[in-house]
Amino acid sequence: MNSMMRERLRVAHYLIAENPINLVAFGLFAFLLLAAIIGPVVAPHSPLATDTSIALQPPSVAHWFGTDQLGRDVFSRVLVATRLDLFIAFSAVILSCIVGSTIGAVIGYFGGWLDATVSRCVDVLMAFPLFVLAMAVVAALGNTVMNVVYATAVINLPFYIRLARAEINVRRSLGYVEAARVGGSGDFRILSVILLPNALSPIVVQASVNLGWAVLNAAGLSFLGLGVRAPTPEWGIMVAEGAHFIASGQWWIVFFPACALMITVFSFNLLGDVVRDILDPRLRT
């Protein structure tokens, strides 16, 4: 275990040395985490305070990212929104990762009618364009932040179910599983202690690659007015509000939250690639 950790650290070091962009990705990620943690404390203005006398001002020294149509400080809003956007993305991915891999592992291990039924359900889920499905889920459950998390988790579920099912399926009749069964381990123990840890790395890779997509999905939903409600600072909503002003040239209301979104997704995607290279070097492209 220890030598394996050291080996992985060495790969990580190699990857960073080989491609400096990976270092940038780590830096951006650390920066985002920091913004999410201390953002609300260090924001120069209240993200909700309106002052129509200074509405729609371009970026200046007092308001670095300008002000929006209600005179709110765009910089503070972008900063404060980091926590909410990261929260949605992380919790959605973790939720679907845990639930999806559990379902996938169980049906992959036991097979039979359970496998057939669940696989059919997954097929049905996958037959909808996923974003449309997320819209419908939020509409059905109601407009709250948690429902955006659930919707994003639901549309990610099929990937984890399929992945875990396939990984467990190929391993369930391998020698070491037979050995464990002969040694008296029950199904539960075989699944959780012996099989799942072996199937973990492709699942973690999938999760890290999914993060960026989850951010985009949540922002897309709130851009359409589903989920997060209006005065709350959130990148998707801010872009939607700024959209009314882009055709008349007030670019900063859209530009800065859009940049925040782009940087977040960009760093998550790069990190996903790094995690993949460390855990599963065969997949390198």
Add this chain to the structure above:
Amino acid sequence: MKRVLWRLLGAIPTLFGVILATFLLTRVLPGDPAVFFAGNPSMDAHAIEQVRQSLGLDKSLLQQFVIYLHALAHGDLGQSISTGLPVRQELLNRLPASAELTLCAFLLAIVTAVPLGVIAALRPGSLIDQLCRLISTLGVSLPTFVTGLMLIYVFYYLLGAAPEPIGRLDPFMTTPPKVTGFLLIDTLLNGDYDAFVASAKQLILPALTMALFALAPLARMTRASMLNVLSSDFIRTARANGLSWRTTVITYAFRNAMLPVVTTLGMTFSYMLGANVLVEQVFAWPGIGAFALNSLISLDYAPLQGFMLIMAAIFLMVNLVTDLVYAIIDPRAEFEK
């Protein structure tokens, strides 16, 4: 032929599941459609009950589902509450707008991404390769609605090259008589060259937005797959046997490299169907995505149901076509299943 039939039969249980899922989903949507349909919140309980009965909402869920299936078999998708028109008509009116946009974007993405990926793979590390990498990273990181808004800012506000993003055709232009529903074709059939140019101008920004979104996975997959094939043994053998570089690349490498690309094409198309809603929202495009969003917000069940059904049906069809194309490119695929 037999394979096609089998594949069609295999899609039926999924299609049934899709119908069941859309039916159930719209039943759990909040709001009482009877109250909504009655149109007047001050109506008394008795009147609402009557509306409920006339809508069949007092029956059991199973009965309702059977009635729904029956109507569906006759091509009846129900009525939109907000517009009062049959959903089928509403969707058919708007489908061409969405189809024109999505297909143009898809074509645009294919003709750019595939050559880009191939050239990038032929010259790894070159300028084109870097460009390919840049575009695929950008395309993945940029939300479609942001791309759209940025294009509007640059091409409409700054350069003035694009028209105002308000739908498919300038309101002062005369809309051509509807033949195919595709404005690009209808205007030409009508011989109205100005309207053709105008509608093309309206189309280009949204199509570009969607194409940029589809470009990334396509270019990336083409490049990776082409690199993979180029380093394989049969390419080396072909070169060693003296086949020209052109024959090796086009006949041998390209055809083999297309297999995973075709799969990615199908997936990308389905993502585009979802992204459609966002793009139509940004450009005020009068397609089915925008219509579905409005129905969703006004708790109008039937159009939403119809929209999800159409989307899923298109998606199943795309999957079918992907499989068939796969079998045409690679005859081995036929024997595996």
